Amino acid sequence: MRHDAQATFDLEEAGPLIRTRLARLAVDDHVLLITTHRIVSDDWSQKILTCELSELYAAVREGRADRLPSWPMQDADYAVWQRRWLAGDVLKPQ
16 A cells, blocks of 8 residues: 555556555455545545545445435536636636
8 A cells, every 4th residue: 555655647648647446454444545646636625535435435334325415517517518618708818
């Protein structure tokens, strides 16, 4: 796990900028290591990811539905909206 955490990211390749590793410590004891490059995630995003993964894990363990809020827009819908918004006059000053 130390090796994975310290391994560099190759930004010149199309390789992943997020790496995951699930390590089994014992039959019923595991550790999930998520390593991200700083250009794809910041502290605020890391906190959200940790909270959401924790909630999903707890929901599965307890056999219940997760308590994550539902979002009114899917990622693809947001991408379409953003592309339209950035077209023309908005894009020039950006």
